Amino acid sequence: MSSETENTETNDGSDGGHCSTPDSDGEVAEEIAIVSFERKMETAEEIKAELEDRYESIEILEYHGDVFEAHWGEYDCFIGLMASGIAMRKTAHLLDDKWDDPAICVVDEELTWAIPITGGHHGANQVAQDLATMGAVPAMTTASEAAGKQGVESKAKAMDAHVVNGDSTVKTNLAVLDDTLGPVERLEGPKAVLVGDDVTVLKRNKDDGVVIGTGSVSGADTAAFLEAWDEALERTDYGVEDVEFVATATRKEDEEGLLAAAQELDLGVVAFDKETLLDHEGPTPSKSKELIGWPGVSEASAIAGGREQELVLEKISYEDEVTVAIGK
16 A cells, blocks of 8 residues: 555654553544633633533543643543643643544634644544534644545544554555545454454444435435434434434535534444445335446445345435435
8 A cells, every 4th residue: 555654644643553541442532621721711611512412521621730641541632722832742741652642632712723733533633623613713634634535533433433453544544545445345244354454444333223324316405314314213213313324325425415414413424435335235226227327325325334234214215305224
């Protein structure tokens, strides 16, 4: 693939080793601490109020010289309501390994910039994106995000999975930048697998759950997707809380309504290529295969994304705009 001379996917200076403590598996951070000077506490409270329903816990810590060291390892991500230089100087000696270290994102009092400075793929980028809902501009410097691409850690989050072998992400993320990685491939066990250090292994976080497979006409709005998904889930024994992610086709991955609907429900989106969908074609005939060579997106993506690769609900159509199938 590529050499290891450039660690493109970190902005924290670490070498990408694997560890098992805070946020070590490529998932989004869940336990957040906002570190704030006393005079900025009002802004800290505003941030907590805006973000607290998106994370498992958010606490506010008043800044003092040793606050980061005193709480290092207790949180997945620190939001530093301060100048980036302060956070850097106070945490530099604590940094050890990107898979172990907590993420750090700094934001100014006026909420102008949200800057991940360590652990971009392990919580800081997500926090920066969440702060964008308050008007802050997320200044992400991890190479894949800067290039508008989805690194393997981000793929893991979207699929509700985690990275098993962290060292591999240097090479696989270089392949993301080079557009040579290709789609995530599924391997069903029981099997023994021998892989090299340029293969990133993702493991699902849950033992159950369902996948929403969805297609649409071009330009379908957010409300149409939300209503279609809700209607589909109502026909099953599952709810939104059981959904692992939304699956679609690569030709639909830029649909603004789809992406906005998934974001509103805090779900990741996984896009499968034509070959993968053809290998998992659903039972309902689709005109798109005759016209453009693609199988029906909703059923094929629901089957491809489900761990058991079977349908819970065959394709339904909502207002002739959005199609939905549920897989598991």
